[in-house]
Amino acid sequence: MSTAIKWFWFASPQTFFPLAGTIARACWIGAALLAVAGLYVGFFVAPTDAQQGEAYRIIFIHVPAAWMSMFLYVVMACWAAIGLAFNTRLSSMMASAIAPTGALFTFVALWTGALWGRPTWGAYWVWDARLTSELILLFLYLGFMALQAAIDDPRRADRAGAVLAIVGVVNVPIIYYSVQWWNTLHQGASVSLTRAPSMASTMLTGMLLMALAFWLYGIAASLVRVRCIIRERE
Amino acid sequence: MNWGGWSEFWAMGGYGFYVWGSYAVTAVCLATEVFLLRRRTREAKA
Numbered sequence: 001m002s003t004a005i006k007w008f009w010f011a012s013p014q015t016f017f018p019l020a021g022t023i024a025r026a027c028w029i030g031a032a033l034l035a036v037a038g039l040y041v042g043f044f045v046a047p048t049d050a051q052q053g054e055a056y057r058i059i060f061i062h063v064p065a066a067w068m069s070m071f072l073y074v075v076m077a078c079w080a081a082i083g084l085a086f087n088t089r090l091s092s093m094m095a096s097a098i099a100p101t102g103a104l105f106t107f108v109a110l111w112t113g114a115l116w117g118r119p120t121w122g123a124y125w126v127w128d129a130r131l132t133s134e135l136i137l138l139f140l141y142l143g144f145m146a147l148q149a150a151i152d153d154p155r156r157a158d159r160a161g162a163v164l165a166i167v168g169v170v171n172v173p174i175i176y177y178s179v180q181w182w183n184t185l186h187q188g189a190s191v192s193l194t195r196a197p198s199m200a201s202t203m204l205t206g207m208l209l210m211a212l213a214f215w216l217y218g219i220a221a222s223l224v225r226v227r228c229i230i231r232e233r234e
Numbered sequence: 235m236n237w238g239g240w241s242e243f244w245a246m247g248g249y250g251f252y253v254w255g256s257y258a259v260t261a262v263c264l265a266t267e268v269f270l271l272r273r274r275t276r277e278a279k280a
Contacts, residue, residue: 054247058256112256224271231278
């Protein structure tokens with residue numbers, strides 16, 4: 001059997017179901033181990049920040065959560081678009097399965113940002129471009145979930161949700177580039193693909209370990225949820 | 235090693251409320267999602 005045929009084989013919810021369970025179990029374990037390693041590096045290896053003291057240690061959950069909030073939205077919108085274009089059931093189920101976890105990471109990014117903003121900026125919340133666009137992302141996730149929950153027919157709910165998810169994806173580059181496009185209180189990116197990171201290497205290690213942990217957690221939670229959706233619908 | 239003892243660790247240089255407030259709420263959020271997923275899995279099986 002060629003790989004192309006195998007690929008479509010797993011596009012069927014029934015055949016994907018056991019595979020999703022296996023991947024989810026591996027991801028739970030990986031997420032737990034990476035989180036322990038990341039927290040150890042974050043609290044016991046990374047040094048105190050010269051400007052912010054110990055308050056900066058919020059970075060180890062704030063930045064990974066913010067990355068995941070944007071990344072999961074793009075993945076969700078892609079699955080929703082594939083489901084809309086090709087009418088594949090599993091794609092739309094994946095989009096629905098990702099939404100609550102994405103919303104959770106968005107909330108975590110906003111919450112930890114507020115608790116970081118108070119000691120460093122003197123305010124829990126400001127109507128700044130970065131913060132406001134991230135709040136809109138939370139509303140997009142909640143809107144997607146509410147819209148799908150409001151429509152009884154799952155196929156119609158998938159289509160309506162997909163349109164919202166695709167339109168909302170325009171917000172993701174706005175969040176990412178907001179610190180460059182507008183004068184914001186929020187600092188610019190410390191880590192990017194095009195230049196060396198502007199932070200101590202142990203701080204970066206801790207942050208990347210936590211980002212990987214959140215990433216695996218997101219995969220595991222989404223796959224467990226898609227298994228529930230498959231069971232409930234089929 | 236950054237800390238002289240546990241009390242220093244929990245104090246976080248005076249930023250304990252902000253640091254632990256962030257970590258505690260994140261942990262509660264993730265734990266709640268895992269709990270809800272386990273319950274949904276149980277109900278979907280039934």
